[in-house]
Amino acid sequence: MNATPTKPARPAKAPIEAVKDRSMLKQKAMIAGHYDRLTSAHEQGRKVVSTFVPGNLNELIMCFDLINNTPETNAIQSGMRKQSGGFITEAEKHGHSEDVCTYVKSDLGMMLKGNIAPNGKPYPNPDLLLLSYTGCFTFMKWFELLREQYKCETAMLHIPYQGDGKVTQNMRDYVVKQLKEQIIPTMERVSGVKFDIDRLREHLRNSAKAENDLVWVLQSAKNRPSPIDAYFGGIYYIGPIFTAFRGTSDAIEYYDLLRGEIAERVAAGKGPVTPEGDMGEEKYRLVVEGPPNYTHFRDFWKMFYDEGAVVVASTYTKVGGTYDFGFRHDADHPLETLADYCMGCYTNRNLPQRVEMIENYMSEYQADGLLINSIKSCNSFSAGQLLMLREVERRTGKPGAFIETDLVDPRYFSPANVKNRLESYFQMIDQKRKGAKTEAAA
């Protein structure tokens, strides 16, 4: 009996060295190459298009030799690099409210501070702002602010919201019509390149290949133990396909490498890779709804893997495209498939669809519960989340929990509170398991 509790001796704190797989190195090189291409675009005579991750038309963008720049990815980079706090303060100094989306403020603050990319060179001004509106109202306002700043051409693709939970032919036709009559002509004019539909088909074929491998990787979490963390690790896995690489051979190569590595982990019965190496024993399997916090990404992740919690499915990894229910980019219907892709993005789905998706994940991935990370400054994600939580609890009988952080504003991440709630949640799952076991034994 251990009457007097003593803390186990801890080894001296060693610096945490991230363990890199080949796919990680490949991705790192891809991203570095992208930032170099982007920051030297104008010197190289290339044009730049700013667009957003959800509903991004990368295959189409590449048809015009445009270089894709996604401001929210830049905000994420700033968050991970601990710069977003300063940028946000700068934006607030210039009159932006404390409650506005912190991606927006990080981006605007970065602009005010010289607009420097991670490679130390300034971002080029965009030649085109291409907004495909997929459910986030703030994106529209953001681009208005950018248009005011850059005075460049703006194209808006209006994506109908799946209010009734389905995509109709009428909706599809509406998007295709806009692509034909407005988006493509604008892109031709800005780039000076004529649209070639065969080129688009080629990119779409590439997309589908990478998408197959991505889905395989995400679904590998159905294994026990899960070889991946589908939220924290998932953020890295979606990186290439959600940004400037969908439709490229680089993406095909990356996802092929990744799939190979994950297949090895499955064969070896290994859990996910964490920043501190292989995760220990898998104790809790969670589904997570909502974006992560980026300013304390590693600390946040550590609160999970230290407790043996692995995320087996997440909705956030579907914001830039939902592939796990069968959708693939289809080269035979090039414009229609772009429409379907945009309409299927997670934020464009209605609440019942989101609930169904989560319910499906809970059972398919044998999860112990649903955790919602509610983002203070993201109303388009957060509205309705508590109702979703209740509904999923009701349907699955599994316990849910709710934590609150922010995307890239470090002021809204309170480590002690988050840790407290997570630990309580894990212990609650334990208690429920014991209760169920006792009842089963009775």
Add this chain to the structure above:
Amino acid sequence: MKCFIGIDLGSTTSKAVVMDENQDVLGRGITNSRSNYETATRVAKQEAVIDARFTLFRRMLKGNVEEFLVELERAFRLEQFVEQLAHLERTCMGNATGDRFQDIQAEVREALDVVFVRLREEAEVLFAPGAKRKSDFFRDLAGSRYISIAEDVAKQVGIGYDLLVNLYDRSIIEVENRPPDENLKEKFTRALERLIQQGGAGNMDPAEVEKPVREALEVELEETYVVGTGYGRVTLPFSKEHIRSEILCHGLGAHMMYPDTRTVLDIGGQDTKAIQVDPKGIVENFQMNDRCAAGCGRYLGYIADEMNVGLHELGPMAIKSDRPARINSTCTVFAGAELRDRLSLGEKREDILAGLHRAIMLRAMSIIARSGGITDQFTFTGGVAKNEAAVRELHKLVKENYGEVTININPDSIYTGALGAAEFARRAVVEGDAGVELEGAA
């Protein structure tokens, strides 16, 4: 005998509960959390053990023994006080060195000698039968008298008064943060002998009860298992299986006090927790205040400071109001501003205070709603449960929103978390239910 100890380290106070194998609470102890949780743990635990000793006396002694036990406790506290005075004296003497004291060391020591002789002389008066003490914490009791005596003595000896006060300030922190002396039995024995010498204690002759008291002192209180909870739990020198989340502890504690409890509200210093428990006290759901501690116990502390009244005076003042003001802000700082503003406009202090209490409860109601609402029975715990005005508002709001519900408030509700922790400790040993469940996850 086997003892199971629960310790709840709150942001303001630390509490401990000692329980026996039959789930009977033997003793409760409380102390200020200081800045040193380790010492707070030991002090709270020791206080609970002292209280447990009195339970044993009660069990061993027959008849109406309460008056005698009051006297015995008084004598014991005097012993404790004198012991702590000796610590303080040694520490003050030790600190009266260095450059500052070079030329006046003899005078300072002489002054300290005089101060402590007088403090010891006064001690008996302070703990005389019927004497009222403003606080039970050593720092408050010793501090107020030291400062008053030092003023006289400084003049007599011809040294600076500030110098003596500084010495005290520095030394009391050291004394408070030192672990308490463990010689409880010796102190109890001295206290008993003091009463015997006096020849009377309450309605009894101490000599008559000497034997059973001494026998009760011989009973070993074995520290069989300790479980810690509360905000400070991560700083405890405990291994993982000895730590439980306060959500679970509060849920279980409330269940033990009122087995029909289904919803628990706990308002502590910096947390508001709404917890749903099942018929066995297992947590089904919980919600806590997010990112901000407005509307928690500290809010009232701040308001009391703003109004220059004691924390415990707020409730009685607010309860006099029959027209609570509508307070708009839940922000603690803004509420302070609103308070001053309204006072200057001539609004009644009682009405403003009642409005502030209502604001706290409205916030709590919102957190309760998020956790799933109130199901009969409803148990309210934490420091704020002692505030009658807060309780009145709670009753009103519960009735408005949920109809007739049984609302339980236990006079010992501040110990709810520690009680739950003690029960977890008992289960760990008696039911072999130690720590985190691993099997079900495989």
